[in-house]
Every structure is written in C-alpha cells, then in structure tokens.
Amino acid sequence: MTRPKDNAPEKPEREKDVRIGVxxxxxxxxxxxxxxxxxxxxxxxxLPGVVFTKENxxxxxxxxxAEIKRGIQENNLNRVVVAACTPRTHEPTFRAACxxxxxxxxxxxxxNIREQCSWVHKAERDLGTRKAKDLxxxxxxxxxxxxxxxxxxxxxxxxxxxxxxxxxxxxxALSLARRGLEVHLVEREPELGGTLRSxxxxxPGDLDARALVSSRIKEVEAHSKIHVYTSTQMxxxxxxxxxxxxxxxxxxxxSSEIKAGVIIVATGAHALVPEGLYGYDGERVVSQLQFEExxxxxxxxxxxxxxxxxxxxxNRERIYCSRICCMTAIKNAILVKEKNPSASVHVLYRDLQxxxxxxxxxxxxxxxxxxxxxxxxxxKPPEVEDGRVRVxxxxxxxxxxxxxxxxxxxxxxxxxxSAGPLAKMxxxxxxxxxxxxxxxxxxxxxxxxxxxxxxCGACHWPASVGESMAQALGAAGRASVPLRAxxxxxxxxxxxxxxxxxxxxxxxxASLCPYGAIEMVETEEGTKARxxxxxxxxxxxxxxxxxxxxxxMHHYTDEQLQAQVSAYLKGS
Amino acid sequence: xxxxGRHPNINMLAYSEVEEVSGAEGDFTVRIRRKAxxxxxxxxxxxxxxxxxxPTKVPDEFDMRLRDRRAIYLYFxxxxxxxxxxxxxxxxxxxxxxxxxCEKTCQKKAIDFEQEDRWVDVQAGAIVxxxxxxxxxxxVLPQYGYGRLKNVITGLEYERLINATGPTGxxxxxxxxxxxxxxxxxxxxxGSRDLNHCRYCSSVCCMYSIKDAMLxxxxxxxxxxxxxxxxxxxxxxxxxxxxxRGAEEYEIEYIRGRVGEIEEDDQDNPILWYEDTxxxxxxxxxxxxxxxxxxxxxxxxxxxxAGILGVEEDENGFVKADGESPVDTTVPGIFACGFAxxxxxxxxxxxxxxxxxxRVAETLERKHDAA
Numbered sequence: 001m002t003r004p005k006d007n008a009p010e011k012p013e014r015e016k017d018v019r020i021g022v023x024x025x026x027x028x029x030x031x032x033x034x035x036x037x038x039x040x041x042x043x044x045x046x047l048p049g050v051v052f053t054k055e056n057x058x059x060x061x062x063x064x065x066a067e068i069k070r071g072i073q074e075n076n077l078n079r080v081v082v083a084a085c086t087p088r089t090h091e092p093t094f095r096a097a098c099x100x101x102x103x104x105x106x107x108x109x110x111x112n113i114r115e116q117c118s119w120v121h122k123a124e125r126d127l128g129t130r131k132a133k134d135l136x137x138x139x140x141x142x143x144x145x146x147x148x149x150x151x152x153x154x155x156x157x158x159x160x161x162x163x164x165x166x167x168x169x170x171x172x173a174l175s176l177a178r179r180g181l182e183v184h185l186v187e188r189e190p191e192l193g194g195t196l197r198s199x200x201x202x203x204p205g206d207l208d209a210r211a212l213v214s215s216r217i218k219e220v221e222a223h224s225k226i227h228v229y230t231s232t233q234m235x236x237x238x239x240x241x242x243x244x245x246x247x248x249x250x251x252x253x254x255s256s257e258i259k260a261g262v263i264i265v266a267t268g269a270h271a272l273v274p275e276g277l278y279g280y281d282g283e284r285v286v287s288q289l290q291f292e293e294x295x296x297x298x299x300x301x302x303x304x305x306x307x308x309x310x311x312x313x314x315n316r317e318r319i320y321c322s323r324i325c326c327m328t329a330i331k332n333a334i335l336v337k338e339k340n341p342s343a344s345v346h347v348l349y350r351d352l353q354x355x356x357x358x359x360x361x362x363x364x365x366x367x368x369x370x371x372x373x374x375x376x377x378x379x380k381p382p383e384v385e386d387g388r389v390r391v392x393x394x395x396x397x398x399x400x401x402x403x404x405x406x407x408x409x410x411x412x413x414x415x416x417x418s419a420g421p422l423a424k425m426x427x428x429x430x431x432x433x434x435x436x437x438x439x440x441x442x443x444x445x446x447x448x449x450x451x452x453x454x455x456c457g458a459c460h461w462p463a464s465v466g467e468s469m470a471q472a473l474g475a476a477g478r479a480s481v482p483l484r485a486x487x488x489x490x491x492x493x494x495x496x497x498x499x500x501x502x503x504x505x506x507x508x509x510a511s512l513c514p515y516g517a518i519e520m521v522e523t524e525e526g527t528k529a530r531x532x533x534x535x536x537x538x539x540x541x542x543x544x545x546x547x548x549x550x551x552x553m554h555h556y557t558d559e560q561l562q563a564q565v566s567a568y569l570k571g572s
Numbered sequence: 573x574x575x576x577g578r579h580p581n582i583n584m585l586a587y588s589e590v591e592e593v594s595g596a597e598g599d600f601t602v603r604i605r606r607k608a609x610x611x612x613x614x615x616x617x618x619x620x621x622x623x624x625x626x627p628t629k630v631p632d633e634f635d636m637r638l639r640d641r642r643a644i645y646l647y648f649x650x651x652x653x654x655x656x657x658x659x660x661x662x663x664x665x666x667x668x669x670x671x672x673x674c675e676k677t678c679q680k681k682a683i684d685f686e687q688e689d690r691w692v693d694v695q696a697g698a699i700v701x702x703x704x705x706x707x708x709x710x711x712v713l714p715q716y717g718y719g720r721l722k723n724v725i726t727g728l729e730y731e732r733l734i735n736a737t738g739p740t741g742x743x744x745x746x747x748x749x750x751x752x753x754x755x756x757x758x759x760x761x762x763g764s765r766d767l768n769h770c771r772y773c774s775s776v777c778c779m780y781s782i783k784d785a786m787l788x789x790x791x792x793x794x795x796x797x798x799x800x801x802x803x804x805x806x807x808x809x810x811x812x813x814x815x816x817r818g819a820e821e822y823e824i825e826y827i828r829g830r831v832g833e834i835e836e837d838d839q840d841n842p843i844l845w846y847e848d849t850x851x852x853x854x855x856x857x858x859x860x861x862x863x864x865x866x867x868x869x870x871x872x873x874x875x876x877x878a879g880i881l882g883v884e885e886d887e888n889g890f891v892k893a894d895g896e897s898p899v900d901t902t903v904p905g906i907f908a909c910g911f912a913x914x915x916x917x918x919x920x921x922x923x924x925x926x927x928x929x930x931r932v933a934e935t936l937e938r939k940h941d942a943a
Contacts, residue, residue: 028619028679057679058617089654092578175930179937212896314812323807351803357772357888357914360765377850394828394850431810441809445919446926456923461809467920470898474923477930484933 018144021052021077022136023068025059025084027114034118035128040083043133043572047140051075060090065097072101079143083111083136104148106492106555111139133572141567145560149492154534156242156261156482158182163234163422164266166194167465168457170216171472172264172479177225181483184258185220186229186248188418192217194268195458198289200296202465203331204358212465227258233418237425240516240535241452242488262452262479263426265436266472267418269458272312272411278384285384285407288328294406295335301343302405305336306389308382309349313412315378320433323462325410326353330366332408337369346372346402348382348391374400413462426453427516436460446475450516451488451535454479493538493555495531502550503528509542509551518542577652586653589873591691593699593880597905597935602694608687610658611644615682618646618654622674622683630662632739636729638747639739644674649737656682698932699881701891701901701908702925703871705915708763708770710866715833716762722748723842724834724862727758727780734787744788744795746861748840753861754794757844758785759831760801763867770867772888775915777865778805782818784863789822797824798857800831800846808917834862868915881906890914899928907931 022044026032041055052075056064059082071077080103082094087110095105113132121128158181162173165187173183191197192213199209220226231251238245244260271289274280282290294301307329313322326349333345347366352373354363367373374393376382382391389402415434423430428448429437436455439447446454456471457463463471482488495517497503505527510518517535520527529542529551543551552558576582585604592603626642634648635641643663644656656674664671665685675683707728710718718724723746725733736742746753758781763769778801785797804826806815818824829847832854836842842862847854870889871877878885883901884892891908894900899907909928910921 028617028621030619058619060617061615061680175934178934319812319816320810321807321812351805353803353805353807355773355775355805355807356916357886357890360772364771395852397852435809442918443922445923466898469896470920470927471923472927473897473899473930474926477926477933480930480933 018049069101106149109143161260165192169266175476306404311409322413494536616655705911708867
C-alpha cells in the first residue's frame with residue numbers, strides 16, 4: 001500500500017519558492033455579468049506568492065485548459081488556483097490540466113465565485129466583487145501550503161465472504177461464483193436454505209418454496225468456486241476492504257481462518273412467536289408459519305379459518321410494518337379455498353399491503369374465491385375466545401362473531417438474533433428495530449457506510465422472496481466491483497497519525513470513526529491508533545476529536561485551514 | 573447523475589431513442605437515433621446567454637407547464653449533459669425562417685442550425701430496460717374535475733410548486749389566484765386500484781402524499797393537510813414511523829375513505845365529497861387546493877420499446893420478469909429494473925438496478941469465458 005507521506009507537518013516552503021498562478025473565469029456572463037472579474041484578477045496579482053494571473057472567458061473550455069497548462073510551463077508555477085464554479089463539475093478537469101503540465105494534481109485549489117458568489121449576489125455587484133476577492137485571497141493562502149499527494153492503492157483479495165445461507169445468501173453466492181469469483185458461504189444451521197425450508201408455496205408465482213431453495217442449494221453445493229461452511233459462525237473479524245480476515249467457529253468446536261476482499265451480510269429474519277397474543281396456543285390459535293406447515297401436510301384442513309394480521313406489529317412497542325404478512329396471509333387463504341371451496345376464511349386486517357401489480361391481482365383472486373376481508377382499527381383489535389373471534393367493523397358499524405376452528409396469527413418479522421453481535425464485529429450499525437442500517441436509505445440501499453461490506457434480504461428489512469433475490473443479486477453486483485478491479489484506489493484526503501508518541505491509545509478516534517477506518521493496535525510503546533487509509537473517507541472526525549492533536553488530515557491540514565481563516569480575517 | 577455523466581466507462585446518449593435492435597444475447601446491435609439539438613454538445617457549457625435572448629416562450633414540460641421556458645433551453649438545471657437544446661417545433665428560425673439570436677449571442681459558437689438527426693449503431697452484449705414511469709392524466713376521472721377546476725392539481729405539479737427552484741420559488745400558491753394554499757387535500761388511488769383504469773397499486777403515492785403534506789407544513793406553520801386513502805400502504809423501511817410522525821408532529825389528518833366527487837364554490841375553493849368509512853358518514857370538505865395522487869403508469873413509449881426489444885409485457889404494459897431472477901426479461905440478455913417492471917420506490921429501484929448490473933456482468937463474463 002502506498003500512503004501519503006506520514007512525516008511531521010510540512011513546513012511551508014519558503015515564500016520565494018511558492019509560485020502561484022490564479023485563473024479567474026468569466027463563465028461567459030455567469031460570473032462576469034455580476035461581478036468585476038478583471039478587478040478580481042488584478043487583485044489576485046497583488047497577493048503573496050502569486051506570480052501569474054489570467055482571466056478566461058471559460059476556464060473549463062479547451063482554450064482555458066490550454067492556458068492553465070501554458071501558464072504552468074512558461075512561469076514555472078508550482079500552485080494553481082482557479083476561481084470559477086463548483087469543484088463537483090470541473091475539479092477533475094483542472095487537476096488533470098495540472099498533471100498534464102507536470103504539476104501534482106493536489107497542488108490545485110478551487111475557489112467558487114459562481115454558485116457561492118455571482119449567482120447569489122446578482123444585485124450587489126460591488127459587494128459580490130469584494131466577496132470574490134476575499135474568496136480568492138483565502139484560496140491563495142491555502143494554496144501556498146498545499147502539498148503533493150499520491151493516490152492510495154491497496155490490493156483486493158479476490159474472494160467474498162457471504163454470511164447467511166438463506167435464499168439471499170445463496171443467490172448472492174451464485175451470482176459471484178458464476179462470474180468465476182471465489183465465495184465462502186457461512187451458515188449457522190446444519191443445512192442451507194434458511195426460512196424457505198419451512199415454507200410451503202410462495203407468492204406471487206405460486207412456486208414451491210422447498211423446490212426453489214433446493215435447486216439453489218444443489219447449484220451452490222456443486223459449484224467449485226463456493227466453499228460452504230454449515231454449522232458455522234463468524235467469531236472474529238479483522239482487516240478492511242480488500243483484506244478481511246475472518247475467524248470461523250465450526251460446530252465441532254474447531255475454527256479456521258479465511259481471507260476475503262468483501263463481505264455480504266444476509267442473515268435474514270424470522271417471525272415472532274406470538275406468545276401472549278390473541279390466545280396463541282400453537283394448536284387452535286397458531287402462527288402463520290405453523291399454518292404453512294399444516295397446509296403443506298395438507299390433511300384435514302380446518303373448515304373455518306380466521307386470520308388476524310399485524311399480530312405484534314404496527315403497535316406502540318413495534319411500530320414497523322413487516323411488509324410481507326398480508327400477502328402471506330392472502331396466499332394461504334387462497335390455498336385453503338382452493339382445496340376446500342366450502343371453507344369459511346376470514347382475513348382481519350388493518351391495511352392490506354398488496355402493493356404493486358401482482359399482489360393486487362392476488363387480492364382480487366382471493367375475493368373471487370370468497371375469502372372475506374374485515375377491516376379493524378388499532379384501537380379495537382379482535383378478541384379471540386373459545387373457537388370464536390369477535391371483531392368490530394368500522395365500515396359496517398357493528399360487531400361480527402366468527403366461528404373459528406383455526407385462528408392464524410400473522411406475526412411481526414424480527415431480525416435474526418445474530419444481527420446485533422455480528423454488527424459489532426463488522427463495525428456496522430443496526431437501526432432501532434435491530435435491522436442492519438445501510439449507507440443511504442435511498443441511494444445506497446445495499447452498501448454499508450464502511451467500504452467493502454454489503455447487505456441484502458430480510459436482515460436489512462422485511463422483504464418477499466423475490467425482493468430478497470433482487471437485493472442479493474444487487475449486493476453481489478456491488479461486491480464484485482472491488483473484486484473485479486483487483487485493487488481499491490482512494491483519494492489521498494485521509495487522516496494520518498502524525499506522531500506515535502503523541503497518541504495515548506485512548507481509542508476515541510477509533511470508536512467515533514463511522515467507516516471502521518481506525519484500528520487500535522498493541523505496540524511496544526503501548527496501544528496506538530492505526531489509520532487504514534483505504535477505508536478512510538477523510539471526514540476529519542478523528543482529527544478534530546484528538547485532544548493530543550496527534551492526527552492530521554492530508555490536504556486539509558490545520559495549517560492550511562488556519563491560513564485560509566487568517567487570510568479572511570486580515571481583510572483586503 | 574453527475575457521477576454517471578463523469579464515469580469514463582459510461583457513454584451517455586441523452587436526447588436519443590432506440591429504434592432497432594438485432595442480434596442476440598452477447599451480441600446485440602442497437603440502432604439509436606440521436607436527435608438534433610442544433611447545439612454542439614462539445615462546445616456548449618450551458619452558460620445561459622442564449623436563453624436570456626431567445627424571444628420564444630413555450631410551456632416548460634419539466635415544470636409541468638406551470639411556467640414558460642424558451643425555445644432554446646436546458647431541460648432542467650441539474651440535467652446531464654449540461655447543454656442547451658433548440659426545440660425546433662417552436663424555434664422562431666425553424667418556424668418563420670429568421671431570428672438566429674442565440675447564434676449571435678453564443679460566445680462559444682456552439683449553435684449549429686445545420687445539425688440533423690444522426691443514427692449510431694451500438695454493439696452491446698446485454699441490454700437493461702430502465703424506462704421508469706409516466707402518470708395517468710386524471711381527466712379520465714371527470715368526477716375529480718382535473719383540468720376543469722383550477723385548484724385541483726396532480727402530485728407532480730405539486731412537486732414543482734413546493735420546490736425552491738420551481739415556478740413559485742417553493743411557495744404553495746394555488747393556480748386560481750396565486751394565494752397561499754393552507755388547507756390542502758390529498759386524494760389517493762386516482763385511477764390506481766381501479767378496474768376501469770389501472771388495476772394495480774401504484775405503490776408510492778401514500779408515502780409521497782405524506783411527504784408532500786409535511787413539506788407544506790414546514791413551509792407554512794398554518795398549513796393543514798388531509799389525506800384520503802383506502803388501505804394506507806406504507807410498508808418500506810421506517811415508513812410507519814413516518815406515517816405516525818405525519819399525524820403527531822405535522823397534524824396531518826388521515827381519512828379512510830374514497831373521495832366521490834370534487835366541486836368548487838364561487839371562490840374557486842374545491843369541495844370534496846367523501847365517505848368517511850370509519851365514521852360511516854358522507855360529508856363535504858372545503859379546501860384551498862386538492863392534490864391528486866394520479867396512478868403511475870409505464871412510460872408512454874414502453875410498448876413501442878417492448879416491441880423493438882421483443883420482450884413480453886403484462887396487461888398493464890410493465891415488462892414481464894421471467895424465471896427465477898427478478899430482473900430477467902423473457903429475452904435472454906435483456907434485463908429490466910425499476911418502475912419498468914412494476915411500481916416501486918427509489919431504494920427498491922436502486923437495488924434492482926444493481927441486480928440488473930450483476931446479471932449483465934454474469935452474461936458478459938460468461939460470453940467472454942466461452943470465447
């Protein structure tokens with residue numbers, strides 16, 4: 001791994017050695033229309049270290065970029081400041097221009113005088129111009145202290161660890177293996193298959209759950225690239241993206257160690273056993289899972305079935321909706337009616353969650369077959385007693401008493417109990433309900449904030465079989481990116497321990513790091529922090545927390561930021 | 573979007589349409605029509621000087637026609653690639669033979685009136701369909717008065733009104749008199765779960781209506797919102813917390829019942845006639861503004877594209893998933909994700925997109941191995 005130089009804070013080069021070029025962009029009229037860019041350029045000329053200035057019509061255009069390169073070469077510039085727009089669009093352009101002219105890309109500083117100046121001060125030309133000068137002065141002050149940086153690279157071990165051998169884990173493992181990538185698949189139970197082993201038929205395609213999962217298991221077990229570890233749990237984990245080392249504890253009390261470049265978490269969920277709810281006894285009042293078993297065995301199905309939804313969910317204690325129970329109930333209601341059209345089946349619900357296309361059609365089928373639906377409210381839940389269910393219907397405005405040979409409770413889905421301890425080992429978060437917490441709820445649903453670890457299936461949130469499979473394929477796709485690249489590259493804007501002697505090993509930085517990028521290690525000098533540069537995102541939490549000031553941020557050093565602030569306070 | 577636009581492996585062909593596909597998995601040839609923008613993409617940097625000078629005003633589609641754009645325009649501020657397009661149907665030069673003001677204004681010489689549609693052939697081993705959604709025009713449900721009652725708008729129009737970059741700068745000014753709308757009703761299942769229109773549940777409306785109502789309250793503490801729903805379908809991660817927060821912190825009133833009809837009084841205030849199924853009463857509610865959660869439909873050209881690709885669709889026009897992979901279509905080598913497969917929200921669409929990418933990789937790498 002190549003790291004940025006971890007030496008002591010670099011002394012600013014002697015002032016006479018610093019040769020800064022400042023390029024001020026007119027952006028057509030976007031900047032020049034609202035502030036005096038020529039005055040800004042002229043002002044830049046007067047700043048310490050600045051040896052060259054130029055105003056461009058569009059600095060980002062081919063001619064603008066050529067002018068930067070020419071400026072660097074003809075004037076021996078060793079720092080470049082562009083005062084233009086946002087770094088999001090053109091920073092790569094200007095960094096590349098510097099590199100092409102032989103200057104390290106990190107000796108470039110971007111000052112935004114468009115979004116942060118001309119566009120927001122359209123009516124205040126003089127003040128806007130003054131602010132642009134302030135911003136340029138600050139940029140120049142920081143530029144003088146910039147240091148060359150090299151991109152950080154680390155190799156990626158070409159294999160994945162998949163935790164959980166249910167439908168999600170199996171699907172993810174197969175997708176990677178089909179692409180020739182090595183997979184270690186770890187399952188706590190003696191058999192692969194997870195929840196699907198105990199299900200009957202699955203919606204919406206009316207597939208046989210066991211047949212589906214069996215075909216997957218067969219494929220997994222036959223695949224030369226997949227190593228299956230059943231009756232096995234991960235007991236310890238070290239390392240970081242590209243270089244994880246996991247200790248696996250096997251059922252026979254032996255253990256082994258494997259290496260992996262990435263990890264996929266697929267530990268699933270299970271249904272709450274509805275103890276204490278609606279007179280649950282496991283015989284006449286059963287869980288939906290028990291009813292699945294009964295349906296699969298298929299003998300002597302009860303004549304009168306009442307299903308109660310939201311058993312133990314969508315209440316004060318457990319606010320969330322388990323997403324799949326409505327459809328599971330409706331599917332099973334249909335199976336009862338198909339086998340015995342004269343059976344009486346009632347589904348008592350609060351809101352029927354038949355989202356999408358197929359679920360809505362399944363609901364219609366159920367209604368056609370004569371399944372009765374009764375809506376109840378959270379305030380007036382049904383009451384179960386002695387083979388009868390009483391339920392108040394708001395719509396009708398009266399109470400129904402339904403005879404019930406079997407009461408089926410659709411209970412909440414809970415994350416697997418291994419999720420909490422596993423989250424600690426992986427240093428990834430879980431939410432208040434115990435489900436794994438992804439990096440971004442909308443845009444990164446399958447990633448953790450920590451690079452190299454991914455999540456799929458019901459351990460992330462209750463999901464149907466189809467949804468779990470889609471997520472599993474997605475997680476495999478995400479995980480394959482570093483595996484296929486063979487290395488990870490990171491912008492060198494990372495933290496570094498400047499001085500081992502300053503570090504007292506308090507561990508505050510490691511516990512606050514949101515990316516698992518700091519390890520505490522034992523050395524001869526005591527416990528010390530070790531920065532894992534490839535995992536670091538450069539957020540700076542560690543550096544700003546360290547009371548010993550033993551940590552510094554590359555490219556955003558205290559000296560650079562202080563110089564910027566001082567330059568501002570000094571005024572023009 | 574920006575990341576995709578900047579990625580060295582992504583060649584983005586915006587303002588382009590697929591016209592013909594031949595070949596098979598591992599070796600498709602795709603003929604793409606690149607529509608003329610009359611602007612050189614390599615030169616234009618979207619500075620906007622041309623827009624300021626263009627004399628022709630046209631209703632802005634991105635802003636749901638709630639304000640005007642010019643005949644030369646940027647589809648929307650953050651659009652990628654950030655280049656201008658001349659709308660030839662409305663451009664004064666193309667319709668009347670003179671003007672060319674944009675050409676004179678452009679300091680980068682990016683305007684090119686000689687540009688013509690071009691066709692490019694792209695070789696591809698696999699194809700992903702991600703054509704998203706459109707919205708049912710609620711005029712097909714005359715009882716809701718959309719198009720006839722001024723203060724009845726759609727969810728997408730609301731999005732533009734409440735958006736800081738939208739036509740009202742983020743203020744909820746209602747169309748009839750530009751007065752701040754304080755009492756707002758949100759009507760669910762407008763054409764969704766409806767055998768006459770869209771049989772399916774559009775899946776995203778319940779949540780976006782809560783979000784819309786919250787936004788209204790955040791902009792204006794006097795805002796009061798009513799959401800009329802049947803089954804309230806908030807099944808995603810933390811959605812129930814969100815629903816409860818809407819009621820408790822934002823005082824949104826959730827009313828279980830379909831709206832039968834919307835009328836208006838002489839001040840253009842909409843009056844909703846609805847049945848409250850929990851209280852078993854039919855009653856009117858007068859509000860300032862009504863927002864219709866119109867059914868989300870497959871993209872308008874989805875059937876045409878399905879024909880070109882040869883993939884099967886369901887009766888609603890969504891691409892059919894086939895086999896054991898939820899993102900495989902009926903044609904090997906062609907995958908789909910997001911709303912093209914059926915209604916779903918952002919995280920599900922993003923997850924499916926990664927799934928489709930994984931299936932593409934499996935396909936390409938398998939072909940590669942075989943060769």
